[in-house]
Amino acid sequence: MKLYTKPGACSTADHIALQWTGQPFDVQVMTREAMKAPAFLAINPAGAVPAIEDGDFVLTQNAAIMGYIADTYPAAQLAGDGSPQQRATAARWLAFVNSDLHPAFLPLFAPARFSEDASDQPALKEAAHKRLRALFESADRQLAGKQWLAGFRSYADPYLYITLRWADGQKIDLSGLEHLAAFKQRMEADAGVRAALQAEGLA
Known part of the structure; x- marks a missing residue:
């Protein structure tokens, strides 16, 4: 899983959540300019972070990404104990x-x-x-x-x-x-x- 984040933006919360899973991941720290470049706009046309890539799967929107992290790494219990x-x-x-x-x-x-x-x-x-x-x-x-x-x-x-x-x-x-x-x-x-x-x- 790869996270695109901008320092101090809401995407940093996803970065912390990934750290809490204890699992390996990649992170790319973006600048304002990089977020508007064609390479990133192909990932998120809104030109905003966070965004994640997991193989061929791309996801944006913070709440959705948090849910995906929790579901992908259930042992971290980021959405609770499963109840x-x-x-x-x-x-x-x-x-x-x-x-x-x-x-x-x-x-x-x-x-x-x-x-x-x-x-x-x-x-x-x-x-x-x-x-x-x-x-x-x-x-x-x-x-x-x-x-x-x-x-x-x-x-x-x-x-x-x-x-x-x-x-x-x-x-x-x-x-x-x-x-x-x-x-x-x-x-x-x-x-x-x-x-x-x-x-x-x-x-």
């Missing part, structure tokens, strides 16, 4: 990060997509900060008394960790969210997380 309940719980929290948290950053990463009027952008950013604070408060409550977002280590955890790195970069107020802070520290002490960050030049 429908744990699988659904892992998927629920992956969906929370993928569908709620990640899109909430878009007004900060690309405010022009929401308004071309520069005078609107401060209000957009303020609203995004409030929305993100509320979402991270939900994650903090979920982590109370737990080591992992789903209650067991799953593919939701690397994705949540990457959004916490984004929150640092965007100066999102996470003060008082002690369970999230402890989670971030645990992730940064994890050997698989460190290996992925080092391979992408982030450590």
Whole structure:
């Protein structure tokens, strides 16, 4: 399996998940320019990461890739212990990060997509900060008394960790969210997380 990733993008979460499988894989770290080159557009016409190749099979979209990694390497239990309940719980929290948290950053990463009027952008950013604070408060409550977002280590955890790195970069107020802070520290002490960050030049 080969992963195409861009340092610090959501694809880094897939990189961590692959590290957690303990199985061999290839990784190609992409630049913004390489993602728009014909060679990569043949893999993903959207010119975005993540993307994986597994033999002749090509897959894009983060949530789908996480599911594929979990199904390909079930011993890693990235979707739980195999029970429908744990699988659904892992998927629920992956969906929370993928569908709620990640899109909430878009007004900060690309405010022009929401308004071309520069005078609107401060209000957009303020609203995004409030929305993100509320979402991270939900994650903090979920982590109370737990080591992992789903209650067991799953593919939701690397994705949540990457959004916490984004929150640092965007100066999102996470003060008082002690369970999230402890989670971030645990992730940064994890050997698989460190290996992925080092391979992408982030450590």
